[in-house]
Amino acid sequence: MTIDWNHFTPWSALAGGGLIGISVALLILLNGRIAGITGIIGGLFKPAKSDAAWRIAFTFGLIIAPIIWLLFGKLPEITIDANYGLLVVAGLIVGFGARLGSGCTSGHGVCGISRLSPRSIIATLAFMGTGFLTVFIARHLLG
Amino acid sequence: MKKHLSVISAIFSGLIFGFGLIVAGMANPAKVLAFLDITPVWDPSLALVMGGAIAVGFVAFKIAGKRTNSFLGLPMSIPTLRAIDKNLVLGALIFGIGWGLAGICPAPAFVLFGTGSIKGIVFLISMLVGMGVFELIESRHK
Numbered sequence: 527m528t529i530d531w532n533h534f535t536p537w538s539a540l541a542g543g544g545l546i547g548i549s550v551a552l553l554i555l556l557n558g559r560i561a562g563i564t565g566i567i568g569g570l571f572k573p574a575k576s577d578a579a580w581r582i583a584f585t586f587g588l589i590i591a592p593i594i595w596l597l598f599g600k601l602p603e604i605t606i607d608a609n610y611g612l613l614v615v616a617g618l619i620v621g622f623g624a625r626l627g628s629g630c631t632s633g634h635g636v637c638g639i640s641r642l643s644p645r646s647i648i649a650t651l652a653f654m655g656t657g658f659l660t661v662f663i664a665r666h667l668l669g
Numbered sequence: 670m671k672k673h674l675s676v677i678s679a680i681f682s683g684l685i686f687g688f689g690l691i692v693a694g695m696a697n698p699a700k701v702l703a704f705l706d707i708t709p710v711w712d713p714s715l716a717l718v719m720g721g722a723i724a725v726g727f728v729a730f731k732i733a734g735k736r737t738n739s740f741l742g743l744p745m746s747i748p749t750l751r752a753i754d755k756n757l758v759l760g761a762l763i764f765g766i767g768w769g770l771a772g773i774c775p776a777p778a779f780v781l782f783g784t785g786s787i788k789g790i791v792f793l794i795s796m797l798v799g800m801g802v803f804e805l806i807e808s809r810h811k
Contacts (some may be wrong), residue, residue, distance in 0.1 A: 533703060535694060539714040542693020543721020544678035549686035550722065551729030556678040558739035558746050561686060567797070571804045579672065580679040587683020588776060589783040594684065595691060602691065604781070605699035606788040608771040617778070617792040619767030621799025624775055627760020628750075631774040632686075632775040634761070635719055640726030641734075641747070648753050653765030660769025661705040 550637055553584070562633020563588075564624040569642070674741050693718040696780045698772030705769055707777050767799075 553561040557580055566581045591647065595601055608616060624630040627649055634653075638646020687696075694700040695718055704715035736745060768774050773781065773792050781789025 527707050527709070527711050530703070530712040533712040533714070534678065534699075535712075535714045536717050538779065539717035540721040540801045541694050541716040542689045542691070542695065543723075544725055545685055545689030545692060546718070546722040547689075547725020547729070547745070549682045549689060550726045552678060553682040554710050554729055554739070554745075554747075556739055556741050556743075557675050557682070557804060558733075558741075558743040559679075561682060563779070564741070567775070567800060568804075571800065578740075583676045583679035583729075584683035584686075585779060587680040587685075588687045588779040589683075591687020592691060592696070592780055592783040595688065597776070601784065602694070602697065604697045604784060604786070606773075606781070606786065606792075607699060607702070608788070609692035610791055613771055613773075613788055613792045614795045616767045616771035617795025617803070618799040619770065620764055620774065620778075620792055620794035621767075621801075622803050623760050623762050623763030623765070623767055623799075624671065625760070625800045627757050627762075627764055629761075630764060630776075631768075632776050636722045636726055637730075638748075639719070640723050641730045643748070645685075645750060645753055645757055649757055649761035652761035653768060656765030657705045657769040658707060658761045660766045661702055662708070664770065665706055 545629045546632075546636060547640075550632075550640065554637075560633060560637045562629050562637055565628070565633050568625055630656075671742055675743060686776060687783070689722070690777050690780050693721075695774075696777045696784075698777070698781075701768075701772035701774075703779075705772070771798065 550561045553559050566584055569581050570578055592601055629649060634646040634649040639650060690696045694714060703712040733745060738744060778793045778796050782793045
């Protein structure tokens with residue numbers, strides 16, 4: 527393994543990460559809520575809850591981000607290599623797994639680790655592990 | 670009033686999260702897969718995305734941990750669960766497989782939907798169905 531210096535983008539990665547951190551900070555300090563997408567959407571599946579408004583608002587913000595970006599300039603490159611069949615399978619697995627594990631990259635990976643939560647550290651190691659393994663199998667053993 | 674403000678702050682939070690994903694390259698599944706593919710050459714950029722986010726998040730949660738209410742006067746809803754149980758580990762392992770298959774996790778799925786990408790829409794709908802399946806199974810076990 528060597529570092530792919532041609533594609534390594536440390537500054538935009540740090541800047542983007544910083545923005546995500548600011549978003550997390552806003553939601554916890556103003557709304558008292560965790561910016562975990564899986565949990566935010568999961569709460570919308572339970573109709574009894576009356577706290578749908580902020581959940582929909584946050585999700586709406588995520589969806590309009592690229593639209594507002596386009597008002598000011600071009601979006602950076604976005605490439606989805608997976609075909610439709612794979613996208614359906616991957617989507618089903620992501621949705622089910624993230625809900626079963628009570629969180630995804632945002633809830634466990636960013637918010638949970640920021641809180642030094644042992645649950646989230648274990649979950650992040652687990653999904654990173656199978657993420658790396660899946661890509662290795664798909665690209666190098668089967669591909 | 671409090672409720673209106675909390676909706677506005679949630680929109681801004683989601684918007685900034687989305688901008689962060691776009692700037693970071695997390696909204697580009699090919700970039701995510703390049704991070705998850707460590708051989709023969711590895712693009713470690715996305716580790717810095719998490720690093721940058723956690724650095725800011727760490728400070729935010731330090732402040733939040735000292736308060737019982739948010740700055741808008743809403744109760745602090747911070748998870749208190751500590752048990753590392755089977756569902757947590759199994760769910761995370763399963764989620765990682767799906768993440769590795771397409772390079773898309775839940776937050777970028779919504780950003781990709783917002784770009785109008787058909788593939789993004791297909792992924793998002795499938796992901797929501799996957800979440801719905803979980804809800805169905807969970808409600809039957811109760």
